Amino acid sequence: MQVHELRLPLRAEDIRKLKEGDKVLLSGIIYTARDQAHKKLIELIEKGVDLPFKLRETAIFYCGPSPKAEGKVCGAIGPTTSSRMDGLTLPLLQQGLKVIIGKGERSAECERQIREHGAVYLTAIGGISAVLARTIVSCETYLWEELGAEAVYRMELDRLPCYVGIVGD
Amino acid sequence: MRYLKAEDIQKALTQAICQISYESDPKAVERMRTAHEQSNHELERDVLGAILENNELAAIDNIPLCQDTGCTVIIAEMGRELVIEGATLQEIADRAAAEAQGKCPLRASISYDPLFRRKNSGNNSPAIVHIRQVEGKRLKLKIAQKGGGAENMSFLMMLSPATPLEKIKEQIVQRIVESGSRACPPLVVGIGIGGNFERCALLAKEALFEELGRKHPDEHYAALEQEILSMINKCGKGAQGMGGGLTALAVHVLHEACHIASLPIAVNLQCHAHRHVDIEL
Numbered sequence: 193m194q195v196h197e198l199r200l201p202l203r204a205e206d207i208r209k210l211k212e213g214d215k216v217l218l219s220g221i222i223y224t225a226r227d228q229a230h231k232k233l234i235e236l237i238e239k240g241v242d243l244p245f246k247l248r249e250t251a252i253f254y255c256g257p258s259p260k261a262e263g264k265v266c267g268a269i270g271p272t273t274s275s276r277m278d279g280l281t282l283p284l285l286q287q288g289l290k291v292i293i294g295k296g297e298r299s300a301e302c303e304r305q306i307r308e309h310g311a312v313y314l315t316a317i318g319g320i321s322a323v324l325a326r327t328i329v330s331c332e333t334y335l336w337e338e339l340g341a342e343a344v345y346r347m348e349l350d351r352l353p354c355y356v357g358i359v360g361d
Numbered sequence: 362m363r364y365l366k367a368e369d370i371q372k373a374l375t376q377a378i379c380q381i382s383y384e385s386d387p388k389a390v391e392r393m394r395t396a397h398e399q400s401n402h403e404l405e406r407d408v409l410g411a412i413l414e415n416n417e418l419a420a421i422d423n424i425p426l427c428q429d430t431g432c433t434v435i436i437a438e439m440g441r442e443l444v445i446e447g448a449t450l451q452e453i454a455d456r457a458a459a460e461a462q463g464k465c466p467l468r469a470s471i472s473y474d475p476l477f478r479r480k481n482s483g484n485n486s487p488a489i490v491h492i493r494q495v496e497g498k499r500l501k502l503k504i505a506q507k508g509g510g511a512e513n514m515s516f517l518m519m520l521s522p523a524t525p526l527e528k529i530k531e532q533i534v535q536r537i538v539e540s541g542s543r544a545c546p547p548l549v550v551g552i553g554i555g556g557n558f559e560r561c562a563l564l565a566k567e568a569l570f571e572e573l574g575r576k577h578p579d580e581h582y583a584a585l586e587q588e589i590l591s592m593i594n595k596c597g598k599g600a601q602g603m604g605g606g607l608t609a610l611a612v613h614v615l616h617e618a619c620h621i622a623s624l625p626i627a628v629n630l631q632c633h634a635h636r637h638v639d640i641e642l
Contacts, residue, residue, distance in 0.1 A: 193403050213404065228479075258428050258468035268428040268468065273510050273543045295510075296542040296602065317601050318510065318545040319427040319634040320411045322418035340481045341428075341468050353411065355404070355603065 201249035207312050210359045217351035222251040228342040230280040237283050248288030256341030266331035268321035271295035278302040285309040310360035327352045363498035367447035374457035377504045379465050382425045386635040388573035396607040405605025426634040430467035431506035433458040433488035440497040451490050459484035503570045505637040511630040514540035520624040534592045542602025545632035550612040553627040555619040565629035568613040586612045
C-alpha cells in the first residue's frame with residue numbers, strides 16, 4: 193500500500209499518481225457538506241452566484257461534526273455515507289471540485305462523473321472520530337449555521353488519513 | 362409496590378448515554394483486536410488498527426467514538442409491581458437524551474418531522490422507547506446509541522414459510538454483503554425471526570443487545586447464527602468494505618411464534634462502534 197502525503201490544493205499530477213487502494217494523508221483547508229448543504233450550494237450555482245470558496249482549491253468532506261466540548265478544537269469528526277450525495281455531485285464537479293471525502297461506494301453514474309472530471313474520491317474510515325479529531329487543526333461553522341450538523345464547516349487538516357476510492361484518468 | 366422517581370431514572374440514563382458514546386462494547390473491541398493480530402491483509406490491518414486506536418483515544422481525548430453519536434433507543438423491562446413517579450418512561454428518556462446531548466456534548470441528529478420539514482429537534486429528543494411488562498419490581502433498561510448508517514442498511518422480509526433454509530440464508534447474506542461499507546463493518550447482525558411485521562423488527566433490534574458472540578440456546582438457531590456469520594465473512598468485504606475476512610463480528614438470532622401463513626424476518630445491522638449497555642434500577 194502506497195502512502196501519499198498531499199496538501200490542498202491538489203495539482204493534476206498529484207491526482208494522476210494516485211491508485212485505488214492507496215492511502216492518502218491529506219492536509220489543507222476543506223469544507224464539509226452533507227445533503228442539505230449540497231442542496232443549498234447547488235441552488236447558488238444554479239442562480240449563477242459565486243460560491244464563497246473556490247471548489248477547485250479545496251475538498252468537500254461529507255461530514256456532520258458533533259459539537260465541540262469546551263476547550264476542544266473540534267467535536268467528533270467522520271465521513272457519512274456518500275451514496276446519498278450521488279445525484280448531487282455533478283454540479284460541484286462542473287464548478288471545478290477535484291477532491292471529495294466520504295464513506296462507501298458510489299453509483300456507477302457518479303463514479304463515471306468523478307473520473308471524467310479528473311477528480312479523486314477518497315474514503316475515510318467511519319467511526320474513528322477521536323483518531324480523525326487529532327488531525328484537525330481548526331473547525332469553524334462557515335455557512336448556514338442554522339443547519340446544525342448539516343451546516344458547512346471550514347476545517348484545516350493536518351494529515352487526515354483516507355484511502356483512494358475512485359480516481360480520474 | 363415499589364416506587365421509583367423519574368429524576369433518578371433520568372440521571373442513570375443520561376450517565377449511560379454519555380458513557381456508551383465514548384466506549385464501544387468491550388467484546389466487540391476484543392474480536393477486532395484478535396482479527397488485527399491475525400490478519401495478513403494490509404488494508405484490513407490498517408483499518409482495524411485505526412478502529413482500535415480510536416477506542417483508546419475516545420476516552421482519553423473526550424471525543425465521541427463516531428460523529429454520528431446516534432439516536433437513543435431503549436428497550437425497557439418493567440416489573441408489574443413498579444410505579445414510576447413524576448413522568449412517563451418516554452418523557453424521562455426524551456429528557457435524558459436531551460441532557461446527554463448538551464452535556465457530552467453529542468451531535469443533534471434527530472429530525473423532528475421525517476418528510477416535509479426535516480427540521481432538527483436540536484437536542485436528540487425524542488428517544489425511541491419500547492416497554493415490556495415483566496414479573497417483579499425491577500426496571501431493566503437496555504440502552505443503545507444507534508447510528509444512521511447501519512440502521513439505513515437494515516431490512517425486513519415477509520417470506521413464505523415454504524422458503525428453503527438455504528434460500529433464506531442466501532437472501533440475508535446477499536443483502537448484508539450488498540450494503541458494502543455503508544453500514545460501517547465489521548458489523549454485529551441482529552436477526553429477528555417470527556412474530557409479525559413489526560415484532561420481528563423489534564426482535565432484530567433486541568438481538569443486538571445480546572452478549573456478543575453468545576451461543577443461542579437452541580441448537581438449530583445456534584447453527585444458523587454460525588452459518589450466516591461464516592457466509593458473511595467469506596464474502597471478503599472486510600472492515601469498512603476495504604477487504605479482508607472480518608465483515609461481521611457476530612450474528613445473533615431471536616425468534617418467536619408466528620402466523621401459520623407467515624415467515625417474517627428482520628435484519629438490524631450494527632456498526633463496529635457498538636454503543637450499548639444494560640442497566641438495572
